[in-house]
Amino acid sequence: MPDFFLYRRDEGTHSYHAGRFEAMASPCEVLIDSEDGALADKLSHIAQAEARRIEHKFSRYRDDNIIHRINHARGKPVEVDEETADLLDYAALCYDISDGMFDITSGALRRVWHFDGSDHIPSRKAVRNILRHIGWRKIRWQRPRITVPGGMEIDLGGIGKEYAVDRVLRLIGEVSPVSVLVNFGGDLAASGPRRHGRGWIVGVEDPGNIQQHPATVKLAHSREEFELLRGGIATSGDTRRFLQKDGIRYGHILDPRTGWPVPDAPHSVTVAAGTCTEAGILATLAMLHGAGAEAFLREQGVRFWCQR
Amino acid sequence: MQLKKKPAAIRQTLAVATASLLGGVAQNANALETSSDWEIDSALLFYAESDRIVLAEPVVRVRKDMGNDRFLTVKLVIDALTGSSANGAIPTASPQTFTTPSGNGTYTTQANEVPLDPGFRDTRGAVNADWELPLGENLTGIFGFNFSNEFDYQSVGLSATLNWETSHKMTTWTLGVGFNADTVKPVGGVPVGLTNMPVLPAIKATEGADHAKDVQDLVLGWSRVLSRRDLLQLSLGYGNESGYLSDPYKILTVVDGATGAPVADPAQRYRYEKRPRDRTRQSLLVRWSHQFENDVLRLSYRYYTDDWGVDSHTLDVRYRFELADGDYLEPHLRYYTQGAADFYHTSLIDGQSYDFASADYRLADMVTTTLGLKYGWALSDRSEFSVRAELMKQSADPSQVIGVQSQQDLVPDVDAVILQFGYTLQF
Amino acid sequence: MKRLILAILMATPFLLSACAIEPLAPWDRDILAQRKMQADPYPLDTALDEHIYFSKEASHGGAGVGGGGCGCN
Numbered sequence: 154m155p156d157f158f159l160y161r162r163d164e165g166t167h168s169y170h171a172g173r174f175e176a177m178a179s180p181c182e183v184l185i186d187s188e189d190g191a192l193a194d195k196l197s198h199i200a201q202a203e204a205r206r207i208e209h210k211f212s213r214y215r216d217d218n219i220i221h222r223i224n225h226a227r228g229k230p231v232e233v234d235e236e237t238a239d240l241l242d243y244a245a246l247c248y249d250i251s252d253g254m255f256d257i258t259s260g261a262l263r264r265v266w267h268f269d270g271s272d273h274i275p276s277r278k279a280v281r282n283i284l285r286h287i288g289w290r291k292i293r294w295q296r297p298r299i300t301v302p303g304g305m306e307i308d309l310g311g312i313g314k315e316y317a318v319d320r321v322l323r324l325i326g327e328v329s330p331v332s333v334l335v336n337f338g339g340d341l342a343a344s345g346p347r348r349h350g351r352g353w354i355v356g357v358e359d360p361g362n363i364q365q366h367p368a369t370v371k372l373a374h375s376r377e378e379f380e381l382l383r384g385g386i387a388t389s390g391d392t393r394r395f396l397q398k399d400g401i402r403y404g405h406i407l408d409p410r411t412g413w414p415v416p417d418a419p420h421s422v423t424v425a426a427g428t429c430t431e432a433g434i435l436a437t438l439a440m441l442h443g444a445g446a447e448a449f450l451r452e453q454g455v456r457f458w459c460q461r
Numbered sequence: 462m463q464l465k466k467k468p469a470a471i472r473q474t475l476a477v478a479t480a481s482l483l484g485g486v487a488q489n490a491n492a493l494e495t496s497s498d499w500e501i502d503s504a505l506l507f508y509a510e511s512d513r514i515v516l517a518e519p520v521v522r523v524r525k526d527m528g529n530d531r532f533l534t535v536k537l538v539i540d541a542l543t544g545s546s547a548n549g550a551i552p553t554a555s556p557q558t559f560t561t562p563s564g565n566g567t568y569t570t571q572a573n574e575v576p577l578d579p580g581f582r583d584t585r586g587a588v589n590a591d592w593e594l595p596l597g598e599n600l601t602g603i604f605g606f607n608f609s610n611e612f613d614y615q616s617v618g619l620s621a622t623l624n625w626e627t628s629h630k631m632t633t634w635t636l637g638v639g640f641n642a643d644t645v646k647p648v649g650g651v652p653v654g655l656t657n658m659p660v661l662p663a664i665k666a667t668e669g670a671d672h673a674k675d676v677q678d679l680v681l682g683w684s685r686v687l688s689r690r691d692l693l694q695l696s697l698g699y700g701n702e703s704g705y706l707s708d709p710y711k712i713l714t715v716v717d718g719a720t721g722a723p724v725a726d727p728a729q730r731y732r733y734e735k736r737p738r739d740r741t742r743q744s745l746l747v748r749w750s751h752q753f754e755n756d757v758l759r760l761s762y763r764y765y766t767d768d769w770g771v772d773s774h775t776l777d778v779r780y781r782f783e784l785a786d787g788d789y790l791e792p793h794l795r796y797y798t799q800g801a802a803d804f805y806h807t808s809l810i811d812g813q814s815y816d817f818a819s820a821d822y823r824l825a826d827m828v829t830t831t832l833g834l835k836y837g838w839a840l841s842d843r844s845e846f847s848v849r850a851e852l853m854k855q856s857a858d859p860s861q862v863i864g865v866q867s868q869q870d871l872v873p874d875v876d877a878v879i880l881q882f883g884y885t886l887q888f
Numbered sequence: 889m890k891r892l893i894l895a896i897l898m899a900t901p902f903l904l905s906a907c908a909i910e911p912l913a914p915w916d917r918d919i920l921a922q923r924k925m926q927a928d929p930y931p932l933d934t935a936l937d938e939h940i941y942f943s944k945e946a947s948h949g950g951a952g953v954g955g956g957g958c959g960c961n
Contacts, residue, residue: 162916167689169915242478243482250474250475350787351842354918454472502930589954589956603954607956609956611958611959621953622952629912631912637952637954641956645959680952684927690920694927700949742949750927752919765950827945853944881936883930883933
């Protein structure tokens with residue numbers, strides 16, 4: 154299978170090009186409101202290169218990147234580049250404004266929680282033990298140096314894809330003024346009105362269907378469609394993973410402060426905001442609000458869709 | 462869970478931080494722009510028949526996106542109607558005098574003219590509210606309430622519509638149910654059907670001050686996206702009306718079966734109409750919309766049949782020419798043809814007995830032709846002003862023409878002009 | 889004949905559902921999403937027309953539910 158695919162939709166004033174590729178474990182798509190095939194090819198390749206770069210740089214599954222170096226420094230300070238520093242500053246701010254609910258150190262909880270549909274609920278003691286390795290406050294971050302104590306780890310996966318969408322949109326904007334829609338596995342952003350004056354039509358769908366519609370993922374089979382002229386949309390909660398024991402269902406949204414699943418979290422939350430990154434953070438925070446997800450989003454005054 | 466920051470501040474802080482993360486992109490240039498939250502539709506309609514009814518009708522409809530796929534729609538309508546309406550009696554060679562429905566006055570129609578009741582004056586106010594919300598995956602519900610009131614009629618109704626999207630959202634199934642509980646409260650009471658219209662100062666026989674009318678509707682719909690440019694819709698309708706279904710102001714002329722002239726005794730000459738107390742109707746509607754490069758063709762056809770013996774076919778064609786800057790011009794043709802109700806009689810024959818009878822031309826064999834033109838100005842991307850002018854002509858045939866009646870135009874054509882101004886805004 | 893036409897029309901959904909029409913992605917619905925391609929693009933025009941023809945003709949209904957009654961017929 155080729156790793157890159159460009160096709161053209163020919164419909165008079167509604168023509169556009171679409172570039173498709175795989176990155177960040179998701180099908181990615183860039184829609185370009187232009188009939189210029191060469192331009193579309195160039196912009197799609199910019200998108201692909203940037204997605205791959207971000208994936209390579211921030212994936213926690215690699216052993217040759219900055220994340221690996223930070224997580225394996227065994228308590229020694231690591232000096233990071235500008236971009237990583239910006240992301241860490243951003244993560245620190247999200248931690249502050251969410252009162253500790255958004256925490257890039259929470260990945261360590263995966264060592265005790267395995268959401269495989271079984272009834273293997275970790276013991277209270279195990280959760281208490283792992284909590285000692287969680288908490289952004291335990292990390293020393295003084296730009297440009299970060300010190301992660303042994304046993305702890307950071308993971309920027311919670312904002313990586315959304316950040317990539319916004320970055321791609323920006324890079325394309327520096328090259329060409331055409332209207333584009335960047336869609337990385339359902340997290341997306343649009344740069345402005347199309348030539349015919351209207352926006353891109355996007356849909357919001359149940360993430361449970363992702364596997365069935367690989368190419369257009371979350372948006373192919375939606376409950377609601379609406380017009381997006383400019384801005385970003387992101388979804389949190391893309392699996393139906395859970396554990397069940399004694400009639401109690403444990404969802405996979407874990408509160409890093411308690412180490413336990415957030416009760417009554419929605420199945421998924423989709424948020425529309427000025428950028429894909431903001432939308433992603435708001436969606437994640439809403440999930441962590443559990444039963445209060447809708448109230449939280451209403452207070453923020455954003456357009457959102459909750460599925461329970 | 463107590464948050465440190467005020468909730469609204471979270472979004473603000475995030476927006477600033479994200480802008481700096483992404484390289485200081487100007488804030489407003491990066492603001493979210495999606496489809497609108499509010500939609501306001503307004504219209505002012507004028508409808509005028511030559512020498513008969515004149516109607517002015519302002520309407521406002523507001524639709525608000527409440528978030529999370531929920532929508533609230535409220536519609537207000539005022540209907541102000543004046544003028545005269547055919548009372549059902551046939552034109553004759555000599556002047557005719559009728560008692561008004563209230564029973565305390567008379568009006569006279571000149572010889573060879575269609576009798577029109579000049580006392581039509583009514584104002585109707587109506588409100589509709591719809592609440593739309595998702596009920597499950599691919600399932601949407603719309604729950605509606607409607608109320609309307611005029612001095613001789615009141616209507617209260619509830620409705621529910623379910624839309625179910627299947628086949629990757631290419632197909633939508635619709636199930637709708639509606640129920641209306643109406644009250645007819647005619648001026649001067651409800652006349653007893655087929656009894657004589659009294660000559661003033663005699664008083665008509667009534668069945669009381671008001672009567673109920675219940676209406677039930679069921680619609681099963683199916684629509685399918687055929688291509689990027691084509692939408693096809695089918696819907697089957699079933700309806701039942703029961704209760705007082707007659708028009709309390711309509712009468713029939715009793716004529717001599719041989720000459721066709723009205724009977725001599727004025728107290729025996731006119732009778733109140735009487736329709737069955739039950740009506741069951743069925744319809745099938747097909748609609749197709751196609752977009753060419755930019756122009757849009759909309760075709761629709763409806764077949765209707767009911768147990769009063771009415772069968773009808775309606776064909777509606779609209780073609781929207783896209784002009785520069787979002788303006789458009791839309792010609793419209795509507796052709797409607799119906800077969801008469803079983804109990805439609807242009808006049809009653811003296812001495813014959815009838816179970817039901819009405820001389821209302823709207824129940825006769827009839828053709829309605831409407832030709833219209835609409836022009837829309839796009840004031841911006843999200844607002845539009847429009848003007849629509851239509852000419853309507855109705856031609857009905859009498860059920861039978863007896864003797865001297867052939868010298869009269871028993872059921873004259875009705876010509877009407879429709880003028881409508883509309884303004885739509887989304888924000 | 890009438891019954892035959894009715895039967896054919898009623899079978900249309902099933903006939904058309906059977907033939908595979910490739911699903912449209914949301915962004916390919918930009919044409920259908922325009923107001924002028926909606927099932928009822930100008931609901932006020934429709935409601936006003938229905939009101940007029942309800943009061944001037946013997947047939948009504950068929951497109952939806954929830955219109956509300958009127959003493960005009």
